[in-house]
Amino acid sequence: MAFHRNDDAGREANTAVREAEQVQARKTGQETPASTNGTPEHVEDLLLRLVRELVAELHPKAADRPVHLDHSIDRDLGLDSLARMELLTRVENAFGVTLPERTFTDAESPRDLLRAISRLRTAATPAHAADQPAGDSLVPAKKPEETERPDAVPHNARTLVDVIEWHVTHHPDRLHIRFYKDKEEGDTLSFHQLKEGADAVARGLQHLDIKPAEPVAIMLPTGPDYFFTFLGILLAGGIPVPLYPPVRQARLEDHLRRHRSILQNCAASTLVSMPEAKPFARLLKSQVESLHRIVTVEELSSDSGAFWTPQVNPQDTAFLQYTSGSTGNPKGVVLSHANLLANIRAMGQNVQATPNDVFVSWLPLYHDMGLIGAWLGSLYFGSQLVIMSPIGFLTRPLRWFQAVHRYRGSITASPNFGFELCLRKVTEEDLRELDLSSLRAVCNGAEPVSAETVRRLIERFSVCGLKQEAVMPVYGLAECSVGLTFPPTDRGPLIDRVQRETFQRDGLALPADADDDNALQFVSSGSPLTGHEVRIVDDAGRELPERRVGQLHFRGPSATSGYFRNPEQTGKLFRDGWLDSGDLAYMVCGDVFITGRIKDIIIRAGRNITPEELEEAIGKVQGIRKSCVAVFGSHTRGPDSSPAPGTPPEADATSDMGTERLVVLAETRESSPETREQIIAEINSLAVDLAGTPADEVLLVPPGTVLKTSSGKVRRAASKERYEQGRLGRPAGALWLILARQILSSMPQQLRRARRALSDSLFAFRAWSLYVILATLGILSIIALPALSWRWTALHTLARLLGLSTGTRLMVRGLENLPTDRPCVIVANHASYLDGYVLAATLPHPVSFVAKAELAANAALRFLMQRVHTEFVERFDMQKGIEDARRISRQAKAGRILMYFAEGTFTRAPGLRPFHMGAFIAAAESGAPVVPIAIRGTRSMLRADSWFPRRGSITVTIGKPIEVQPTGPEADGASWNTAVELRNIAREFILRHCGDPDLGSAGRS
Template sequence: MSSAVQPAVEPASLEAQFLELVRDLLRELGSHRAAEALTLHSSFERDLGLGSLERVELLVRTEVRFQVRLPDEIAQQAETPAEWLRGLREGGQAQQGAQRYRIVQPARPAPPAPAGARSWVDVLRHHAEVEPDRVQIHLLEGDGGEDITYSQLLTRASEVAGGLLARGLRRDETVAIMLPTCSDFFYSFFGVMLAGGIAVPIYPPARPDRIEEYVRRQMSILRNAEVRFLISFAEVRAVSRIMRAGIPTLKDVTTAGALRELGVQASVSQRRGPAKPSETAFIQYTSGSTGDPKGVVLSHANVLANVRGIGWAVQFRSTDVVVSWLPLYHDMGLIGSWLFSVYFAAPITILSPLAFLSRPERWLWALHDSRGTLCPAPNFAYELCARKIRDESLQGLDLSAWRVAINAGEAVLPDTLARFAERFRPFGFRPESYVPCYGLAESSVALTFPPINRPPLIDRIRRDEFEREGRAVPAAPDEPNVLRFVANGTPLPGHEVRLLDEDGHPVGERVQGRIFFRGLSKTAGYYRNLPATAAVTTEDGWMDTGDLGYWAEGELFVTGRRKDCIIKSGRNIIPQEVEAAAGEAQGVRRGCIAAFGTVDPETGTERLVVVAETRATDSSERRRIEADIVQRIDAVLGIPPDRVELVPPQSIPKTSSGKIRRSEVRSLYERGKLEARTRPPWVQVTRLWARHFRSWVKLGAKTWASRLRHLGLSAMSLVIAGFCGVMARLVPGREGSARWARAGARWLLRLQGWQVTMRTANPVGGRRQAVFFANRSHRLDPVLLVAVLPSPVLLADGFAVNAAGVRTRFLLRPLLVRPAAQAQSPPGGTLRERIRAALGRGCSVVVTSEAPAGTPPELSRFRLDALHAAISTSSPMIPLRIEATSASRFIVAVGDPIEPVKCGQVPVTELRERLRRSIAGLGNGRP
């Protein structure tokens, strides 16, 4: 099957014919000058301006012309026609009938989803125990494939976890996974979780000629994520030293294979305790955002809630089969497809994005073969299938099982939906299968879903009112100048969406507003990026999506992204519209146009700038293109752009998923650096070396300095805890020891670099003794409370003190409520008697919650003994809420005291409920 077949033409004429083919394509694309300059050694991308989609077109044409079947890589990796020809000569195979990988249907329906799972590790373990031999992933590679069962997934992931632990990965450290779609990705992803780390999936380099930009872009992400390990493929090890210099935390660049080997050898059986739902599962770096990398922190609970919500929205059936070609570093591929299928034990067929791009029909055939019922893809995938697939390769295709065709991830275009449905209706595709939905990485992946089994709802509205006033007025059927938007449905259960105007007031029906949301899947924030987090979150827990939309008939219509919106003379212009109009111009590279606004200080409004890539270099040709663009935009919008800038191909920066980075284009434009050119790889590597050489040298010095500093600090805190602990034992009276212990605790906090803020409505601690009830937030809570409470206090709970470590134990032991002097049974008296004795002597007592670690503050549990003691000595009970706002900042909120005298008739359990409610109420920023 793999025998190379010589095309039935002479070598020389093969060259000529191929060049003619390329020339034809270039002419059709309107690039006459490039067609003339074409040689065997022109670069496809730089000289000819052929992007990945155009090269897919070229691949198809080559195959038809020479009756061969080419390897997929050729379309993305061949740099020049010469390389392409080499591929054609060596790897070209005789066209054969579509040999596809048969997928075995699962014999039994899926078992029930693990509704009680608290983490993704639980989910995987559950399925691996319930049905170890159930196939989870059908991974398609080329024309072959690989099946991965749950038990394989767990075993190999455990091996990776063992390897990571053997290499010294500690709990909650981050591990970046930079892998294309392959089985190692799955093992690594769960391996990191099993080892107690946090996975950071990032996108793998697609092209070797983009090292500099690629590494620079990844480095800022990796630095931001403070990664300890990078799991990648073997080639990346070559640049690992450069990376290590740029990323101080990075310990090693390694491969999943190496880790698994190590894991098997080391057989580290060190299994961590179960992950808590609030713990971070992984960090998803957003693709569409501009500026600094923003890592969306997603907890197990977030992602589980989202996946459960999607399952509800698509009415998951136990016979569903998922098919996906989406990249795994992207939220829709990772959560929306793969983790979704893992959770519901639905088999998933996965093919790589590259396989899809080079032959879109593969995706449809994968759906056919696996009888796929559920498949998410962005709009362009539907467009690509509708336009680029030859009829011959669709014979026998059956899409009738496909019941949920999710369209999300970018703007959903009504025309695309219509075109795709039209083309594939003969193959059993039903328009009711479309599920156009809206989501964002900040809400794990999905946020709103329309009802299923309904053709997409398309709203035609009048352009004028919408652009001037943001009102979506339905248009008359014959009205020419309309905008069309697709309904995105209603929020998932457990989520809320609201639309606000510029002043922060909710907008009415059919009025455009900014989309805010909150709910179970909402991220806690961006990893180590407080300013960015603060910029998009409100105090009452809402998150600003930065997108715009309006409500109509109970459904959300998303209209665009606010940060890209151009406001010119009071009129909102959506850049996509401008770009689409400019894209119609002859000689412009479609999809490689950026429209944005820059502030013009002279007129006080924004100037509309359009940057378009073109292959044309001839000045008269360029003038013609410029005029064409201006004319077309004017025709659509009624205003001409202020400036049109033509740039060579590859000048406009895009995100990993191909979206235009408009704000980056703007800043490049404003700095006059639009026309940057790529340099040869060796220059890039050298420049990188030069840039990071100094930091590389500094790295060693810095590590040693920090080690020494750490040593010094811990020695100092040891001395202080020792001294204050001894003094607390020596001085007479409990008041005195409490003062010494408090001094020690304050020093310890200072050395730790902790900042504690006290929030209180009325001053705490008059002369009267009280019982403080506090939640547990951290190991060192007792230290924190002793340090911040104004009057010296005693502690009720020996366990909390012991759990905090040796130093704390020594310092705070003298503060524990001590056994009463008189003989009692049990010896020393019960806790109630001890607290009562302390209160009777005029000391205040701190009682901490005895709920398991990780319990939210509002579910704190308190010993009834402490309440009884407070009641019998009529001491007020004061609720406290400790909250960590970052690793070293804490807020202690003090609630209103509950007077036991006032509620002497109330059962003690009711008093405890009041305390709990009060602590819960302290969380909402109220003093």
């Protein structure tokens, strides 16, 4: 049967054409074509409408994404050569013109098409055209309310300065920031007011003669002054450096030490602060040689006079984000305007951000999640930010959800501890007065995400309308601006339960049985944002297969160029073009599961113990302060440490067995010896359950002892350092003995790693050796055997032999679905160089592979491929590519079985890419059925950019033929619509069985 377009996108496309045809039908006499009528704005609108509708048909998930004149037709819109030809037909029908095919092969953007149409309109417009009545215009005039578009987004902005300028130009009075108050509406800032306050700060800074790209430190609380200052520094040409203002006198020394390190590193000469913090700032000034001025926003804004705006480029540094710093040595992450805008756009695309969103935030503005995720993201999309101070949230957590309820918040975010605080502090009575149904995205990130917290949050707040699919565990880091992996917006949390023993011993995240009460639980952080990639590698830098724990590396347009004035740490950050996150993780079907920080892993008797789970459990012990627990491993005892009361003798003996000592540091206000002994016993019981061993030392310490970062994360390394320096514990034996034991204790783990690496290397060597032998036999068979069927049988046999000899399990499902009595068009996903060999081992009868023309440039390779009837298509010469597509369509009509990798190419990152239309056009015009084939497992065995094969298994799933009646090339519209339907059905089948996430939206920002 033939398919017909009945969906909305198809109806809209036909409507657009009919509108243009109706305009033409009103012509009389020698009037010019419809395309010569109408204003240039109307022509632009109709052209963008036609492009938008075609993109929506090909990429349904991108249907709501804006299309602009300067978008790349290939990269941003995802239109291949055949899609260009379909656009040609629609444009010519709509405008009543005939464009040369070269226009569509050479055009790089819709603006190029608009220029070509305008040239034809100019040539065809008679002198009296301007006097024609308005009723004959190409499309109806815009309604007055459509002239102003306050909901637009500055897609073409190249810097943060461009963003604020754009909003001030288009809707200066639009509400942007609301400062939350319990009983009142609170102060607000429009875009104009924000820019006005920032201009005043910029003017004051320029009068202080700050130099271009000079760092300027900000130490201000949440309030209008912070927003004015950050933007004002950018407008003045400086680089903002956020610092957190000191709020606790007990931590004053720690604040001084950290801020001194930051200011010395960035060499800031100016610090913008508040009057109350000036005494603290003066202490800093006395210790930092470069710091010359301490000023307030009021002092800066009092200046008047000339103000000039320096040139700002996308690659210029937008601000320095100093990492938390575990031992008083924070590193300044350099983030450019391009980095920030790429990250904001990618995150916004993931959560489907619009100007109508309301982001409710209590996050501190000196932290990347609050600064970039909450404010700069809201600034870019022109949405409203409802914000309160972190102190206001901590003193009364209910305020956060009351703000969501009151202002119908649609997006919010918090570290895990923020949700835990609400679970503890929000009462059942409070729940009855909350409505959280407006929330579309509730992001949990910036620290390890607890599976239990996620479950309890959904269970507890579902009565308020909180939807499960709105809860989004995410992952990011300052080195990637802020966000790196996000889950789909409509999926909800994904929790993986894995076998504890196998995970801790071998680093394998094998699924646990449903009744395994001792299973570890990890929460998926989703897949990489658009344009970004992650990989999981072993110690040698080789990529690991699924469910193998390793180091997480990443790259993408949001990634930093390095650390400010810190070449040593910058060198450690990069690994062969990738950035090392410092985190351990594993992947399953494209989802990333973070398991902990590399530096925090405790190696105990050959087992890898992650501290987060144990800290969370200990935090629930009666008498222990929640989120005030540090668990770390140490090869030494603190100079003042001794076995804690209640610690079993066999536990303390581990220090004499050459293994890391498990140390628990927990805050409590309990002073009774009996109560403290009971607490220690309960902690040891939990340690045995979760880590397989009791703690070597449990230190119950007063509140405020456990060190934390500015974002509330436990500073384990700093706590460990204090412990080992004798500030938290007691001494152990001689240093040389401890070092010797450390070496001995690590030997079993090192031997296991060496054995695993050797085994992997031997497999790779064996696989390549077998491949060379069998490939040689294959080449000889192709050359010597006279019949195509004989050649294919030889290749089929050798490909299966390669799999058997390497121990690769090949499972084929649905082989009976392959037609044996007629030709067909086979389409498959493409994930690895192994895919061709897999199909040769799977398909028993000859097929004609459709390959890229570049392969034919090598004469020997071309000869061999032509001997198995390979067809070549041009990818870069659009005109030649269209001719090749037509030629191959004729081959399908002649009875050939064609084999396409519909994605056209493959990448190392998991994901099913958009399908090219060539295979489906050939099927639609010839009437040959389409047979979809899903290949799973090859990417894990041999990724792009890698020549190191790994063990694995492969599954090939063959779908039933998708029947179609031939349309012929003369019926262009029917042929295209039929091909789109074929593509959608085939791609849906492959997506369901290939195990990869969907990357089917058009292009990238």
